[in-house]
Amino acid sequence: MAFGSILCCGKGFDRKKKEESKTAWRIFSLKELHAATNNFNYDNKLGEGGFGSVYWGQLWDGSQIAVKRLKVWSDKAELEFVVEIEVLARIRHKNLLTLRGYSAEGQERLIVYDYMPNSSLLSHLHGQHSAECLLDWKRRMNISIGSAEAIVYLHNHATPHIIHRDIKASNVLLDSDFQARVADFGFAKFVPDGATHVTTKVKGTLGYLAPEYAMLGKASESCDVYSYGILLLEIATGRRALQKLNLTSNRSITDWALPLAREENFRELADPKLKGNFVKDELKRLIIVALVCAQKKPERRPTMVEVVELLKGEAKDKLTNLENKLFKSWHSADDHKNEIREDNADSILERKYDTPKPESKVAETVSKEKDDTPKPEFKVAETTISEEKDGTPKPEYKVSDSGFEGAQER
Structure with a gap:
């Protein structure tokens, strides 16, 4: 056109x-x-x-x-x-x-x-700036809260409300003062007044996709909350959203982090590059909020307004209640098994679309034929996996x- x-x-x-x-x-x-x-x-x-x-x-x-x-x-x-x-x-x-x-x-x-002179959050966690260790604990907390406040604005103050659909470390840029700037709105969706979700072709990045969105194409503000939870875990731990175990399987960051958090082993969860220089109560708070955000059932996730309150320490009783509910749901062996089975975004997509797991940095189309579910579009290692529709x-x-x-x- x-x-x-x-x-x-x-x-x-x-x-x-x-x-x-x-x-x-x-x-x-x-x-x-x-x-x-x-x-x-x-x-x-x-x-x-x-x-x-x-x-x-x-x-x-x-x-x-x-x-x-x-x-x-x-x-x-x-x-x-x-x-x-x-x-x-x-x-x-x-x-x-x-x-x-x-x-x-x-x-x-x-x-x-x-x-943005300080590049992306991804570059400091996993990329060319990671060895410089420029992200001390104070900066990580500020980036976490700043990113959350940006999403609050999109969900509650933009007209109409906006779902980002691709919250991840590479889409959080850092200005000269290391303040967070959420970026990349090419996948964003406007939410009609009164709507709880929009059904659409799936777009996003493996490891950050909420299960209900990856499987059914139902995008909601809660999907951004899930992605933000994964991002928070990356900020706290320095680990990637998906860890490659071998040629055929990955482990999600939540699968690794939740058992350690349940055992109160937060020092083990902290990014080694911090060398123990963090505020223990803030680290625990950040990790608990992250895990609550990244729960599989959307109704269990907080809103981004609540997330900001929790991160700032303004809702201690609420955080305690959420923590108790989070770990209570994992005491059942059956629930634990189901969560583990659903935890990996690759596994979700493989079961739903019968598609082999993509190799890192390789673009691969993920689709399902003879189904009303919208065909998905994902990014793997910053490469977009897409499918064009003839006659669009x-x-x-x-x-x-x-x-x-x-x-x-x-």
């Missing part, structure tokens, strides 16, 4: 409001972004994901930006591009990545953000003062 109508409508944007806000987005020319990124020079490349590559750039006024450039144009990529702009144009929160603007000329699709109608767009309208899947 041509973007001419969008660019034309974009001129009608409330320019006075735009000038009054330092964070308002604008339309960039492709020429301007070529100049800012030195023609998308390899030396400017910050990373690469399923959508495309991200480049560092500097505008004429000296401000630093990050530019996400679409790898290959397709109807699906176009939809993801517009959904992200639609979401980012509507939201403003200190813990959400700020949209600077976009460019859409020909088949070039680029999204411009504020540059191209999305229609128009621009309002708040951003794009009609950018959701139809």
